[in-house]
Amino acid sequence: MSEHPIAPHLQASFDRQTMMATFGATLVSAADGRAVIRAPLMPGVRQQHGAGHAALAFGIGDSAAGYAALSLLPGGREVMTAEIKINLLSPALGDWFEATGEVVKAGRRLSVVRAEVVAITGTARKTIAILQGTMVPVDPAP
Amino acid sequence: MSEHPIAPHLQASFDRQTMMATFGATLVSAADGRAVIRAPLMPGVRQQHGAGHAALAFGIGDSAAGYAALSLLPGGREVMTAEIKINLLSPALGDWFEATGEVVKAGRRLSVVRAEVVAITGTARKTIAILQGTMVPVDPAP
Amino acid sequence: MSEHPIAPHLQASFDRQTMMATFGATLVSAADGRAVIRAPLMPGVRQQHGAGHAALAFGIGDSAAGYAALSLLPGGREVMTAEIKINLLSPALGDWFEATGEVVKAGRRLSVVRAEVVAITGTARKTIAILQGTMVPVDPAP
Amino acid sequence: MSEHPIAPHLQASFDRQTMMATFGATLVSAADGRAVIRAPLMPGVRQQHGAGHAALAFGIGDSAAGYAALSLLPGGREVMTAEIKINLLSPALGDWFEATGEVVKAGRRLSVVRAEVVAITGTARKTIAILQGTMVPVDPAP
Numbered sequence: 001m002s003e004h005p006i007a008p009h010l011q012a013s014f015d016r017q018t019m020m021a022t023f024g025a026t027l028v029s030a031a032d033g034r035a036v037i038r039a040p041l042m043p044g045v046r047q048q049h050g051a052g053h054a055a056l057a058f059g060i061g062d063s064a065a066g067y068a069a070l071s072l073l074p075g076g077r078e079v080m081t082a083e084i085k086i087n088l089l090s091p092a093l094g095d096w097f098e099a100t101g102e103v104v105k106a107g108r109r110l111s112v113v114r115a116e117v118v119a120i121t122g123t124a125r126k127t128i129a130i131l132q133g134t135m136v137p138v139d140p141a142p
Numbered sequence: 143m144s145e146h147p148i149a150p151h152l153q154a155s156f157d158r159q160t161m162m163a164t165f166g167a168t169l170v171s172a173a174d175g176r177a178v179i180r181a182p183l184m185p186g187v188r189q190q191h192g193a194g195h196a197a198l199a200f201g202i203g204d205s206a207a208g209y210a211a212l213s214l215l216p217g218g219r220e221v222m223t224a225e226i227k228i229n230l231l232s233p234a235l236g237d238w239f240e241a242t243g244e245v246v247k248a249g250r251r252l253s254v255v256r257a258e259v260v261a262i263t264g265t266a267r268k269t270i271a272i273l274q275g276t277m278v279p280v281d282p283a284p
Numbered sequence: 285m286s287e288h289p290i291a292p293h294l295q296a297s298f299d300r301q302t303m304m305a306t307f308g309a310t311l312v313s314a315a316d317g318r319a320v321i322r323a324p325l326m327p328g329v330r331q332q333h334g335a336g337h338a339a340l341a342f343g344i345g346d347s348a349a350g351y352a353a354l355s356l357l358p359g360g361r362e363v364m365t366a367e368i369k370i371n372l373l374s375p376a377l378g379d380w381f382e383a384t385g386e387v388v389k390a391g392r393r394l395s396v397v398r399a400e401v402v403a404i405t406g407t408a409r410k411t412i413a414i415l416q417g418t419m420v421p422v423d424p425a426p
Numbered sequence: 427m428s429e430h431p432i433a434p435h436l437q438a439s440f441d442r443q444t445m446m447a448t449f450g451a452t453l454v455s456a457a458d459g460r461a462v463i464r465a466p467l468m469p470g471v472r473q474q475h476g477a478g479h480a481a482l483a484f485g486i487g488d489s490a491a492g493y494a495a496l497s498l499l500p501g502g503r504e505v506m507t508a509e510i511k512i513n514l515l516s517p518a519l520g521d522w523f524e525a526t527g528e529v530v531k532a533g534r535r536l537s538v539v540r541a542e543v544v545a546i547t548g549t550a551r552k553t554i555a556i557l558q559g560t561m562v563p564v565d566p567a568p
Binding site for chain 1: 229
Binding site: 343371 | 448470473474482484485504507508517
């Protein structure tokens with residue numbers, strides 16, 4: 001699905017996010033200020049009506065935005081989410097969810113990011129959430 | 143820990159949120175526009191450095207805010223998150239996380255909510271995230 | 285600048301917003317879920333360093349998003365801002381500021397909106413702020 | 427109204443914000459991570475129904491949060507708003523509006539802030555808006 005291979009340090013960082021494994025999420029692409037994450041609607045990620053919990057759309061949207069930001073930094077840097085806001089447009093119902101994160105402005109101290117989360121049912125795609133937030137580049141933990 | 147028992151319809155709604163079970167979260171209290179949810183730092187909820195993923199603080203903060211709003215509605219109603227924003231103050235490190243949601247303004251069409259997430263390590267408590275958002279009362283799915 | 289004339293009820297509503305006159309702002313276009321507002325950097329709208337105050341970018345961004353939402357409603361309805369969030373990307377310096385609002389999802393009870401604010405200096409354009417929020421359709425005041 | 431005099435560098439910074447003069451706003455207090463700004467409902471700050479425009483509550487809330495953050499920094503520093511979100515609870519109707527900003531977490535690189543805006547009519551007080559955001563300490567412009 002990805003146009004070019006994911007840089008090993010981005011994939012390694014993603015693989016250490018155990019929340020992504022819990023969500024069954026995979027990193028589809030991450031390069032040039034843009035990243036895509038996909039996750040299915042698993043039994044263990046639901047709200048009280050059986051749709052995906054807001055934390056699912058939030059989680060893959062936040063991580064997609066984070067890897068979008070990280071893709072613009074030299075290897076060895078990290079990013080942390082300073083803040084992020086989600087508007088939920090429709091219940092998270094579908095076979096798969098796909099979050100696309102993008103960098104709106106890359107800065108030395110702060111990067112402003114956006115993400116969009118789409119529900120995929122067969123071949124139908126429906127936007128279910130949009131996010132807007134701030135990532136902070138940090139030095140890696142020693 | 144709760145001052146009075148949780149109303150059965152609130153507990154039943156919480157128990158249907160499989161995301162809360164995945165997070166190992168429990169509903170500590172929910173009454174009078176205020177709700178508390180607790181969750182441990184389990185192996186499967188982490189970001190790349192081993193701290194809790196932003197989706198953990200978000201998820202329990204969002205649900206605490208939602209049950210705070212739901213506690214003010216007559217039984218049989220439901221709430222959905224329209225939007226919510228999280229500021230992350232410190233890495234989510236600790237033995238437990240406790241999210242306290244509160245209703246700032248209850249409305250017929252919209253309820254404005256806030257939540258605070260605290261990390262608990264032994265007897266020490268540290269605020270790691272604050273949330274502000276909007277819940278929408280909805281009729282239950284048929 | 286507008287491709288087609290602004291509907292009289294949208295222009296009349298804008299003209300009642302005295303804040304827009306205070307900002308020297310004009311409604312450039314408003315149709316089909318999209319609206320554009322322009323304002324100069326006047327002496328009375330600045331922060332402590334001489335750039336436009338955050339309330340200027342916020343104000344024209346919020347109103348552009350509101351008229352984008354209103355452009356999709358039948359005449360006689362109104363919208364109110366329920367909540368909106370702004371990320372400021374760069375200081376508000378320029379000859380003019382142009383806010384473009386768009387509807388991401390139009391709903392019966394809530395409309396989700398975005399706006400972008402661009403600073404224009406001569407022919408150069410620079411995005412200085414992005415907004416994401418929620419408009420609520422309301423019945424007009426009697 | 428203030429418990430102790432406002433530090434001259436905070437008052438001087440406020441006085442350079444021409445937007446505050448345009449809003450008829452005064453800095454009531456600013457010390458120890460907390461600041462209060464007051465403004466009347468003037469003719470030139472309204473939305474289409476005659477209530478205060480969202481940019482008024484936003485503007486005094488944002489500045490109150492900013493001076494709350496600045497009150498904790500050594501003289502000569504400045505702060506910029508990175509992002510801020512407002513939830514509007516009720517129409518901005520009243521004789522006066524009072525915004526109280528507070529620092530939730532002061533950091534070297536980012537400060538997380540909140541503000542509450544109250545409408546005052548005679549002796550009645552009603553919360554009309556709450557804000558949550560991020561301030562960035564910056565070196566002063568040369």
